[in-house]
Amino acid sequence: MLTSSNTTATRAAPSPVDDYARIEEAIAFLRARRGDQPGLQELADHLRLSATHTQRLFSRWAGISPKRFVQYLTVEHAKRRMAETGDLLSLAHDSGLSGPGRLHDLFVNLEAMSPGEYRRAAQDVAVAYGVAPTPFGMALVAYTSRGICHLSFRGVEPDTPLRAQLTASWPAAALSRDDAAAAELLAQVFGQCAPPPGGLSLWVSGTNFQVQVWRALLRVPRGGLLSYRQLAHLVGQPRAARAVGTAMARNPIACLIPCHRVLRESGEFGTYHWGSERKMALCAWEAAARDAAAGTAPSAEEIAAG
Template identity: 50%
Template structure:
């Protein structure tokens, strides 16, 4: 079997692709929380699926996740999801009661969302300069774009998405000056995915959206690191208990992956629901956050 895939750092794209493929095999049908996980494929079967020996697959997986595949699978069960949904519901209620804007941390980094003005929204970015770059992350490559005020887009990419993502950025910001500059965006990517404990100011998001979308995205920032909520639960926390479908649509329009944590919202049944950057990636994100929670 091919054992040549090694991680030189946490951003190795081949490592992510291998682990996402393994997750897809493990979570048959991409149903996220498997009700009968005892009958899912064993380690040997999954390793064979990604064309690695058991030893090399376990080594690769543990280096990426910080824990063994067996422990990682435990965070992808209905039982675990239900416990986190209940816990997160209590935390969301608390933050709404005391008026906090963002109780969750991203490894000691706070995220602050600022909405663009109606004029900037309607003008398609006229007068704005937007710098963008393509970078590796623990979850595959991404395109990140920033204005002088903050991050306006972060999109995870699949193998052939780079040109499409660049074209979409130019279409979304049709009147802005779009500048490809890896140096400008590298520092931001490093701060997001290799954060250090310091007194850095919040990561600022400079996004455009309708008033309702902005409200939903701000509510997502209240879902804590490692937490899981539902579309209905998020709508209720916003005081809009009958708006779960509209909330779901706003979540699907999220322009900043990972930092606005739409991956932490699943269906009441324990199934994933949608994710614009792929269901395997959503599964990987949730399992990775859960494992990091246990390690911290």
């Protein structure tokens, strides 16, 4: 039952994690009812909110209306963005540039080790880590003096502790926990505060092909989408779409190495290590941010109108 306005006024503001849980629930509902195209009131009823509070939820979380959010999740939008991104990257390649203009993107530096170097370095490396809320739920970020080495969410196995994912990758490292420092770092990752002047550094280990795929992903701009085939072309291996998918599955750093921006050729979002709903949420959130940066985001009046 809806509470009175006085009670609502004294209630604490929803946390980012609470908002994301509702967004994920909304995506799951919209996926299940895709053929019906449920309206705002049906979505609000499913979320156990009023239509007004549902509007506020999406506006608070992504700056858009539920209607615009649903548009970002359509196959038609995905196909259009894949075509646009492919053309943009092809133009950058033909011009001899490393990637398209990234004025509104977070600058990321990637340093890679071979598996042999990793085994030697991991013997006595100090890894600090922490868990903190983000716009996409609780996340764990880990870092060394050379850069971020791990970023993960609770995925398809939500009962697996986040630290277990880290220790599987760094079994011999000396781990120390600092949630406050992690919260500050994650705020930089998700644009809630300014990153360092030189951008964020990543420190990863992978085969030459895996690193090649990860570097190619860094060229895909925020709000951009690619198919597996397009990504294979981007790394110079046009027949290696399946191998590209395998390399993406080995990605140790969610979001910053943006494997969520790669979709099926059909425009379907497909699977994601940290959950299909999270992949869709990431893509819609980034599409909204891209449109806001380009000046094409809806006005407050348009959001209120749905």
